[in-house]
Amino acid sequence: MPSETVELRGHIIDSLTLPKVLDEVMNYGGTFEIIDVTIGHRREDPSHARIRVSAPAQEILDTILGRIRQLGAAPVLEEDAVLVPADKDGAFPENFYCTTNLQTFVRCRGQWLEAERPEMDCGIVVDPDRKRAATIPIHRVKKGDRIVVGHPGVRVTPLERSSERNVFEFMASSVSSEKPKGIVIKEVSAQIRAAKKAGSKVMVVAGPAVVHTGAGTHLERLIEAGWVDVLFAGNALAVHDIEQALYGTSLGVYLEKGIPAKEGHEHHMRAINTIRRAGGIRNAVDQGILRSGIMAACVRKGIEFVLAGSIRDDGPLPEVMTDMVSAQDALRSVLPGVSVCVMIATMLHSIAAGNLLPAAVKLVCVDINPAVVTKLTDRGSFQAVGLVTDVEPFLRELWTNLSG
Amino acid sequence: MPSETVELRGHIIDSLTLPKVLDEVMNYGGTFEIIDVTIGHRREDPSHARIRVSAPAQEILDTILGRIRQLGAAPVLEEDAVLVPADKDGAFPENFYCTTNLQTFVRCRGQWLEAERPEMDCGIVVDPDRKRAATIPIHRVKKGDRIVVGHPGVRVTPLERSSERNVFEFMASSVSSEKPKGIVIKEVSAQIRAAKKAGSKVMVVAGPAVVHTGAGTHLERLIEAGWVDVLFAGNALAVHDIEQALYGTSLGVYLEKGIPAKEGHEHHMRAINTIRRAGGIRNAVDQGILRSGIMAACVRKGIEFVLAGSIRDDGPLPEVMTDMVSAQDALRSVLPGVSVCVMIATMLHSIAAGNLLPAAVKLVCVDINPAVVTKLTDRGSFQAVGLVTDVEPFLRELWTNLSG
Amino acid sequence: MPSETVELRGHIIDSLTLPKVLDEVMNYGGTFEIIDVTIGHRREDPSHARIRVSAPAQEILDTILGRIRQLGAAPVLEEDAVLVPADKDGAFPENFYCTTNLQTFVRCRGQWLEAERPEMDCGIVVDPDRKRAATIPIHRVKKGDRIVVGHPGVRVTPLERSSERNVFEFMASSVSSEKPKGIVIKEVSAQIRAAKKAGSKVMVVAGPAVVHTGAGTHLERLIEAGWVDVLFAGNALAVHDIEQALYGTSLGVYLEKGIPAKEGHEHHMRAINTIRRAGGIRNAVDQGILRSGIMAACVRKGIEFVLAGSIRDDGPLPEVMTDMVSAQDALRSVLPGVSVCVMIATMLHSIAAGNLLPAAVKLVCVDINPAVVTKLTDRGSFQAVGLVTDVEPFLRELWTNLSG
């Protein structure tokens, strides 16, 4: 009966890694013998376990080893990863190793290389001579790239729960509108302050409801005050922000008065037309046409913004990227250094950002619809917190906290 | 071919009454001839129309006349209402007239009597000698009560849109979370101020999420400051309010810190036990056991509160009415004089209140779930406004507006 | 430093009991030393662990022991439970032991007594002479009853995951509408068949949407065919079922044609009136007035039904219990023997049933609203499965499966 000894290290009890590993072994028809287990006496102490995994056939054993490797259980004696050159552009070789968004190492010539830019649902390309490994999205594969195939020689580091128990973590555990949210917003503010202090970047992903609900001015202030480094959004956020700046309306409704403007339903098209006539958002700011709002603040402060189009867009505005592959690549290019990402009232762009972000980035997802929050925070990590609330008071209170 | 001439008066174009009447006539297989129509030249001017309605059979004509009577179309020549004595307690005679929540008149001995206490899904009892008519719920019918049967001799006054167009009305038109809400909250504050100034009563219907989200303190202040005259709620609101006052938690979560208390899930049972041991909420306040929170404020300020139980209650608290028929009657007894009703985060008690309220009472329904708001505001009147938002910031801002 | 040795038995790794216990110890400021741990080599093998728990003060140690006792960790040397006589009717002594819905044992004169009728948020009353222990709801406490106080001498048995992994369990793990549901419905059918075969009872909790969506006929057939032993519902289900039987409409809409009936909005009031005139549902069936529908099937088949009223009811029907405390007791009286409970499209009555059911009863919760399903299935057990789907096709397919 084929068997292999694997090793587990870290907070394997506390983070439920050990039970999960035993679970997987049994789920796939294997058996295990726990050779030794050392359990830390305090939360901070790491534990350690060695387990012999057996299975009725080599193929089953390989499946099991592949599964538990994703949980951090690596064979005690490890071999090199298998590299296969891509046989065509834009596709992986058969049986390519499919990445998670966790920190990942590849064994190459006896040495563990950390894969750069962790991102899920990619492959890993290795340059053995330069001793570099990196995740690679499928469309960037070039014929001849050396791609990791199968699970041997790959090791991931599971996320561990922080040793302090705080409100952030408690809130992360379940999604409900029936919670005191002021405390979570305080905690989010603290995380943003900590990120800025540590020199890392804060990203905001925002949907047009930010403008419709009258919260645009709060986001504008957060940008002006330097709390936002990257803005990721779609055409609609920018259009209604500009509509608001030019006409005082969002989707034709006066934000000051809450009533619809005469012919207000056309305002967003006229806003688009004005910006297209000016040659773009940046030009409109330079020419003094666009003087306030979120986008104007981004231009004035010189912060990075990526506007990714979608099939339902009107216009779109000139700065909106209409090709989705290029837009994803543009987003990838601004992600390095981001450690906190606040997603507000947009499912499409939030999922897009979530797909590309490493698991270690702290996510805060804010939406009035609990289904959206569940979908976005359900990534099996301890790093995502969901807040079911109205976006306007959320941003107002965030601004109050950060400006205080 | 049987026919009858009916008359329509009021803002019959503006309030869509005329089209609706013609619609009903045609829907049920009748035909009409418009004898004359006078349309007011300005919004304030009433219009007037006389229409001859014909149908292939008398029975169909009667059905049509019954339907359009609910829209305010009454025969030019009207007869007395038919009164039939109830043949047993707790039930109406067959074919009883089933009420709407609109102002209703009954013709008795040639005279139009206004039915007291308009309430939907009731009958109308008439005392011809004392010239009084009143709606009566089914369980209160006593053998011998003279009940209106059929439609003849009954006339209702449809609600009309106010002549001013304001944000309240615009907001009423559709339910969406993507709106600027600050303005609506201002408008709600204005309505509450106006009600108090006019000497009418303000009712609040509230669910336990008010406490869970940390908004209990705002409601407590509103009560203390005299803005609330009647509170209608269930066991859960009172239990968690008292849990909060005694332990600082709601459903076991510390509202100040946002983290769960040790054994906090038992707090609500211990709170119930404490109040039961003290002999009730009022006693607990008198004995100094209960010193803060919504219920303590109600007791101190002496405002009317009705706590109606439900099948899912723990305990319940001594003041909670456990018999539903008595609880409905208790609610009926506090309604006269209410002109504004704010419903916050409770579907069950809001529907219960909505069932009993006349159509003329202004409803404000606040919930984070759009389906709840739609259900509650969908009463075919211009008097209900729905707000899809988080209850804590809603109550905070309402308090800021009213205390400013 | 005070310490105590506790023991854990069962599937303590697989069911995550061990990590949870260690977690609690650390959360409340204690430390632990694992004296020995034996982990079963196969899923079926139980594991065993002995842990010395220490804390800086006796009070903290007691808190920790109380918490982990709920997870099944009992001191190696156990003492008797403390019994305190109730000092008044309708209230527990201070510091009463507050129950979970798990199987619970109380140590009395050196012997472990199983508490009858497990139900959460109750107390435990013990008769030491007759060697009996039972949960008791607060309103039933009589002065002099001997009530368990504090945690010592109480032991609960945590639920364990079944050793077979099936679709039921997979489905239980998350709530989403985006799943293949046919398989779950098959599994629910199998559970119902198994329950009937084992001689236990199947309970259905149903809301009026069952009738509105045209699914009443499926439920009627399930009752007729003997698949349902207990029906728990409110006034509305019965009213609209009877409306449907008498007029062919539900809330005034013809179920056969999908269009509103003339004056259909009054049908439910006329249905209530008819049944009240007949003296109740049973009488109406006996008199041949009520011939079809869910309620008629219950009467004809003689199955137990509990109709619990609510504050929003019209009427109500004579069989509807209007006192909530009596209605809960009526529900308690029909629960013994129930092993499967299917909750369909009603939050109020489902929560009420869930409050009273032991954790070992298998729950199936079906609703088109994911928030309702999440709320009902979120009981920390492996016995609740949620299905986000439309109730009409659910009941149709359930009937097809069970009648096949």
Add this chain to the structure above:
Amino acid sequence: MPSETVELRGHIIDSLTLPKVLDEVMNYGGTFEIIDVTIGHRREDPSHARIRVSAPAQEILDTILGRIRQLGAAPVLEEDAVLVPADKDGAFPENFYCTTNLQTFVRCRGQWLEAERPEMDCGIVVDPDRKRAATIPIHRVKKGDRIVVGHPGVRVTPLERSSERNVFEFMASSVSSEKPKGIVIKEVSAQIRAAKKAGSKVMVVAGPAVVHTGAGTHLERLIEAGWVDVLFAGNALAVHDIEQALYGTSLGVYLEKGIPAKEGHEHHMRAINTIRRAGGIRNAVDQGILRSGIMAACVRKGIEFVLAGSIRDDGPLPEVMTDMVSAQDALRSVLPGVSVCVMIATMLHSIAAGNLLPAAVKLVCVDINPAVVTKLTDRGSFQAVGLVTDVEPFLRELWTNLSG
């Protein structure tokens, strides 16, 4: 006081056009005098009204005339539309006429030209010499195009309610899950049959939940049987359909068994890789790699499909259009001839299709989330019906109806 006489024709009472026009006049501060009004005696008879509209200033009068023109009220004496040549590519002249999705006519040299391809939020380009007018999306504008500016000389035809009252229309009036849906599905089937009989096209817009819920096979059959002429979807629908065809899973869950596959979360990436290696979906079908599923049925039957990418896509598949402007144009090119559009479980692509479709196309929108249905059907027309239900039973029943 400036004034103008306008004319209204059609079912102006029945379709609420007259009240809406009077409403707008008053809203914007104008006054009206009804010169004459002829109201049809039966539903089928058109009505006619002439109204003199006055306003305190010419500018206000123009605003009012612009507004009521959208409701079909055109000046009795009409002038030609104003045409202004575009001064640059990709932008309209200032004050361009912004289209609705209604049938629209432009007056040019005294003659009314119907604008081809009605689509909302576009401009209208006119070629006076060839007597042609057409809507034009902003990105297609070329310098020199003669674009309609302002409202004069433009006339729209409001949609009118059909004279038969059917379930379709009743259902359209409100969105609720609590309705009998079998009848609506029958009606949808009838509409599809009628469309096919009339030689017009049926379009389906579908999201990946169609596959996740196991409904892919129903859609596949509908395509095979010739009921679908155009499929509009995103990358995800095609990916999971192909995953299902290649691995039997959707998002890694076996559709036959309802349980997750080993390493199933990678299946969709392996499916994408396989199709990319084959050079696309059509090639994969030709090479025998892809043999079943929705996409294979489209290829085999040769029906038109447009796959529009989005920023959250993995891969994408080679046939997916990644440029949003091109994808919109591709969608525009397949729309002519479509008379029924069924939108299933996708908000993004449904909104995109809704933006481009003329108001006269019948929409059926099916989703389990009422908010999505409300958003999609809320287009102020009588042509959109919303169905809040589970997509699998919907498609199953649709197939049963159409194949019967």
